[in-house]
Amino acid sequence: MITIYHNTRCKKSREGLEIVKESGKDYRVREYLKVPLTEEELSALIDKMNISPIQLVRKNEKVWKDSYKEKDLSDRELISVMVKNPRLIERPIVENDRKAVIGRPASDIDEVL
Template identity: 55%
Template sequence: MITIYHNPRCSKSRQGLGILEESGKDFEIIKYLDDPLSEKDLAILIKKLEIAPIDLVRTNEAIWKEKYKGKQLTDDEIIKAMMNYPKLIERPIIVSEKGAVIGRPPENIQSIL
């Protein structure tokens, strides 16, 4: 099963959803702003993406700039920041049996379909 972690207000996330719809494959949508991810869920996603936690953060978001910019944070602190402020999570994230990718650019999604 394919899963997309989706923010309907984000144009790239909507493009990613469109790619999944066009693929004809079954998928599940998780609107992570409505149903925030746990610390464990975020850690699992980061491991599947094979990235550092900071690479999943939208560092241009106002919340990041106001609360975290310039601070030396541990990976756990970065994960907690994303858990407390889900808007900080880069999107969309697509997970399939073939792996996981951040759909920026949306063409990245093709690699795991």
């Protein structure tokens, strides 16, 4: 089963959802702004992506610039910040049983389909 972590207001996320739909594979949509991720879920996604937490942060968001940009946060603290401020999470994220990717560029989604 494919899962897409989706923000309906984001053009790139909508493009990612179309790619997933067109694949013909079974999928589910998780609107992570409405159903936030837990720290455990976000940690597992980061592990599946094989990235560090800072690579998942949207650094142009106002809340990042105003409250966190100048801080030296640990990986655990970064995950906590993203859970508390889900708008900071890059999108879309597409996941299968073994791997997850950030769909930027959208062609990266093919890796998990």
